[in-house]
Amino acid sequence: MASEMMTGKTQKRSLGEWAASRDGQKVFVMIAFMIIPLLLLFVFTYLPFAEMFGFSFYNMKYIGARKFVGLKNYVKVFQRDDCFGALKLSLYYMAGSVVQLALSLYLATILSFKVKGGNLFKGFMFFPFLINGIAIGFIFKFFYTRGFVFDTVLQWCGFELENLPYWLKDQSINNISLVGTSVWRYFGQNMVLFIGAIMSVDAELYEAAMLDGANRFQQFRYIILPGIKTIITLNVILSITGSLSAFEPPYVITSGANGTGTYFVIMHEIAHTQQKVGLASAMAIVLLMIIFAATILQKLFFKYVFKGADDEDLNASVKRDKKLAKYAARKAGR
Amino acid sequence: MKLKKVLAVTLAAAMTLSLAACGGAEETAPAAPAVEETPADSTETDTTEPAAEEEAPAADEAAAGVPSYSQVNVGEDYTNLTATIKWLHHKTDRAEDGTIDQMIADFNAVYPNITVEAEAITDYAEDALLRLSTGDWGDIMFIPAVDKSELQNYFMPIDTLENLSNEINFANIWEFGGQSYGVPYMANAQGVLYNKAVFEKAGITTLPKTPDEFIAALQAIKDNTDAIPLYTNYAAGWTMGAWDAYIGVVSNGDATYMNQKFVHTAEPFKDPGDGTGIYNLYKILFDAVEKGLIEDDYTTTDWEGCKGMINRGEIGTMVLGSWAYAQMVEAGDHGEDIGYMPFPMSVGGTQYALAGGDYSYGINVNSSDENKTAAMVFIKWMTEESGWCFNEGGYTVQKGGQNPDMYAAFDGATIMSDEPALAGEETFLNDMNAESELSFNAGGNTKVQSIVEAAATGSQSYDDIMQNWTMVWNAAQEELGIEVNN
Numbered sequence: 001m002a003s004e005m006m007t008g009k010t011q012k013r014s015l016g017e018w019a020a021s022r023d024g025q026k027v028f029v030m031i032a033f034m035i036i037p038l039l040l041l042f043v044f045t046y047l048p049f050a051e052m053f054g055f056s057f058y059n060m061k062y063i064g065a066r067k068f069v070g071l072k073n074y075v076k077v078f079q080r081d082d083c084f085g086a087l088k089l090s091l092y093y094m095a096g097s098v099v100q101l102a103l104s105l106y107l108a109t110i111l112s113f114k115v116k117g118g119n120l121f122k123g124f125m126f127f128p129f130l131i132n133g134i135a136i137g138f139i140f141k142f143f144y145t146r147g148f149v150f151d152t153v154l155q156w157c158g159f160e161l162e163n164l165p166y167w168l169k170d171q172s173i174n175n176i177s178l179v180g181t182s183v184w185r186y187f188g189q190n191m192v193l194f195i196g197a198i199m200s201v202d203a204e205l206y207e208a209a210m211l212d213g214a215n216r217f218q219q220f221r222y223i224i225l226p227g228i229k230t231i232i233t234l235n236v237i238l239s240i241t242g243s244l245s246a247f248e249p250p251y252v253i254t255s256g257a258n259g260t261g262t263y264f265v266i267m268h269e270i271a272h273t274q275q276k277v278g279l280a281s282a283m284a285i286v287l288l289m290i291i292f293a294a295t296i297l298q299k300l301f302f303k304y305v306f307k308g309a310d311d312e313d314l315n316a317s318v319k320r321d322k323k324l325a326k327y328a329a330r331k332a333g334r
Numbered sequence: 335m336k337l338k339k340v341l342a343v344t345l346a347a348a349m350t351l352s353l354a355a356c357g358g359a360e361e362t363a364p365a366a367p368a369v370e371e372t373p374a375d376s377t378e379t380d381t382t383e384p385a386a387e388e389e390a391p392a393a394d395e396a397a398a399g400v401p402s403y404s405q406v407n408v409g410e411d412y413t414n415l416t417a418t419i420k421w422l423h424h425k426t427d428r429a430e431d432g433t434i435d436q437m438i439a440d441f442n443a444v445y446p447n448i449t450v451e452a453e454a455i456t457d458y459a460e461d462a463l464l465r466l467s468t469g470d471w472g473d474i475m476f477i478p479a480v481d482k483s484e485l486q487n488y489f490m491p492i493d494t495l496e497n498l499s500n501e502i503n504f505a506n507i508w509e510f511g512g513q514s515y516g517v518p519y520m521a522n523a524q525g526v527l528y529n530k531a532v533f534e535k536a537g538i539t540t541l542p543k544t545p546d547e548f549i550a551a552l553q554a555i556k557d558n559t560d561a562i563p564l565y566t567n568y569a570a571g572w573t574m575g576a577w578d579a580y581i582g583v584v585s586n587g588d589a590t591y592m593n594q595k596f597v598h599t600a601e602p603f604k605d606p607g608d609g610t611g612i613y614n615l616y617k618i619l620f621d622a623v624e625k626g627l628i629e630d631d632y633t634t635t636d637w638e639g640c641k642g643m644i645n646r647g648e649i650g651t652m653v654l655g656s657w658a659y660a661q662m663v664e665a666g667d668h669g670e671d672i673g674y675m676p677f678p679m680s681v682g683g684t685q686y687a688l689a690g691g692d693y694s695y696g697i698n699v700n701s702s703d704e705n706k707t708a709a710m711v712f713i714k715w716m717t718e719e720s721g722w723c724f725n726e727g728g729y730t731v732q733k734g735g736q737n738p739d740m741y742a743a744f745d746g747a748t749i750m751s752d753e754p755a756l757a758g759e760e761t762f763l764n765d766m767n768a769e770s771e772l773s774f775n776a777g778g779n780t781k782v783q784s785i786v787e788a789a790a791t792g793s794q795s796y797d798d799i800m801q802n803w804t805m806v807w808n809a810a811q812e813e814l815g816i817e818v819n820n
Contacts, residue, residue: 061768063467064484141569145634168633171791255571257783258633272460273777274768275479 073282093243096179108194137252417708420472424458476693504691518691520728548678623789641665
């Protein structure tokens with residue numbers, strides 16, 4: 001098919017000539033460079049995904065006979081209490097991600113101005129992100145154990161052990177405890193991303209704003225925030241999708257027991273303990289759809305939120321262009 | 335512009351080409367390891383059938399082909415055999431402390447030309463299944479959770495059930511169609527771990543024999559000592575699944591219950607009213623939690639830590655299989671305080687104890703004949719000569735073998751092992767477990783954990799939980815079309 005197109009295009013040149021020509025060589029080089037990464041992407045991402053999509057229509061275990069059941073697995077996902085019930089826990093993680101983003105944005109703003117020992121703080125706060133998620137799980141397992149680290153620290157602050165809750169046992173707060181670990185782990189990384197973005201804001205703008213009498217908050221609101229909106233959007237989207245697929249904290253710390261089983265943990269249980277591979281695959285596809293939907297909604301939301309700023313920019317530049325054109329015309333006329 | 339179009343089309347063509355290539359490989363490759371297609375099935379049965387035929391005539395001339403388990407005389411036959419076999423196992427602790435290497439060295443003293451490469455796998459239950467599905471995993475592995483009907487596709491028959499039953503206990507664990515596919519490396523008798531010193535201090539002179547006596551004993555421990563009466567090991571998860579081990583023989587004294595009657599029972603979780611049955615089994619846990627006879631914060635229990643705690647007398651009892659006994663003894667200076675007693679439940683005045691095989695050696699059906707023979711010799715040597723089972727505190731696998739002292743308290747109890755499932759119903763229990771998601775003895779830790787949660791938080795009454803179980807059990811029976819007897 002490809003060669004047909006080519007001969008159609010190069011009636012004057014034969015295929016061999018084209019291949020030997022600079023144009024042809026360019027194409028070959030491009031293909032040669034792209035084929036390996038694309039192949040890897042295909043083999044290790046799209047092919048397994050397609051397989052999983054196929055699995056979701058079967059009643060199957062890892063080994064043994066498979067039975068085609070059509071959409072029955074999807075129906076089950078929506079009928080079962082535990083699948084969508086688990087998504088409620090994502091609200092905890094979403095709330096946590098809001099806290100996390102606000103905290104990291106706040107710290108990033110402070111640290112992007114001149115602060116004593118700023119780099120040291122950046123280092124300390126980024127450090128948790130470098131620790132392996134499983135290790136963090138084990139750290140916090142002991143951290144929250146009755147009478148261990150957290151309780152001891154709180155006792156130093158004057159709390160009585162009897163008045164302290166059981167951080168992982170009490171079902172009204174154990175999810176908050178788990179979300180806390182995830183906030184602790186990721187806020188440093190968000191902060192570093194924000195700092196990077198804030199650095200790219202032109203420093204002259206602050207000076208100009210200061211001359212106009214803008215205070216720190218106004219500088220943040222009108223200069224920094226619009227300047228880093230892309231990275232904020234990205235971080236929000238990543239955090240929300242991350243909340244929907246929270247796995248490590250509940251899996252390692254509580255192994256999903258005691259009302260902490262998130263969607264992913266339930267999926268893991270169904271796939272590996274119950275070996276209902278088809279159902280688990282269907283759950284994965286449903287989650288993917290939910291994440292798609294969430295991402296698109298957020299995209300639309302941010303488009304709406306930042307619409308005002310964009311319009312302003314657009315008008316301003318149009319006006320400026322017009323003025324420049326007028327100026328140029330006058331100059332030319334002279 | 336035109337060049338760009340051409341470029342795009344060529345690229346697309348190249349991509350589709352490579353895609354097609356992948357698709358082609360995809361279609362042909364799985365036929366070998368995967369087994370869902372009928373042609374693959376028929377070849378598998380082809381390979382097993384000759385093996386089955388061999389057994390009858392080859393009884394006197396074992397030289398031809400692979401010998402069966404009963405045909406091997408350990409220490410006499412095949413001492414000149416040269417082979418390299420690979421063995422996958424889950425005993426990472428024994429690999430680290432050199433026990434495995436020592437046993438292989440002892441084996442090589444008799445069979446110098448058989449090289450055994452042992453590989454310990456940490457997350458065995460899951461990883462072994464994955465390795466198994468690749469087909470190329472070695473020669474011997476501890477058989478993971480495979481449906482019995484699938485056994486012949488992956489493992490060679492060790493011997494007929496009849497012959498193997500004369501050689502070892504628990505020959506029926508991996509029996510399918512009259513053939514046994516596995517030999518357990520050790521066996522466990524299911525009882526309860528306790529600390530003798532704690533019991534003495536609490537004033538408990540006779541071991542509890544019923545659930546009521548057990549709860550009373552726990553209460554006595556709470557009242558008279560500082561020890562935790564019953565340590566649940568809730569956080570580790572699988573340690574809670576250990577409670578499932580008592581639902582058969584122990585709770586009703588019927589060896590055919592677990593594998594034959596259970597799946598057909600209409601209301602297996604009903605209270606029989608005499609302190610027995612599955613209902614009263616889990617009720618012990620529920621009551622203990624409700625009465626505060628367990629650790630303070632069950633969500634942060636520490637499996638490694640509990641070994642030292644029971645050794646030091648900080649824990650009264652733990653409900654775990656006998657395999658745990660040796661670890662508790664080794665965990666500190668007071669090993670002599672650790673005791674093992676039959677589960678506190680009496681059926682008609684008699685305590686029953688379930689003894690059953692642990693992980694079983696299975697031999698790869700796709701290995702070469704030499705490797706199969708070497709593997710067979712190795713397995714039999716491990717069972718009869720290595721002393722591994724005894725050293726681990728296991729109930730003897732070899733018929734008439736010696737039992738460790740820890741089983742002294744089991745003298746009054748009747749020890750039984752579960753009968754295998756009836757022909758044609760081998761997959762029923764697995765199917766029911768998966769469909770109902772209760773997963774008895776198959777990693778169903780969550781359901782036992784939820785009993786603890788319900789008892790601690792009061793979110794659900796015990797009868798509600800049991801009713802729930804009955805509901806999903808009956809739904810699964812209906813879904814799978816399994817006959818229900820009342």
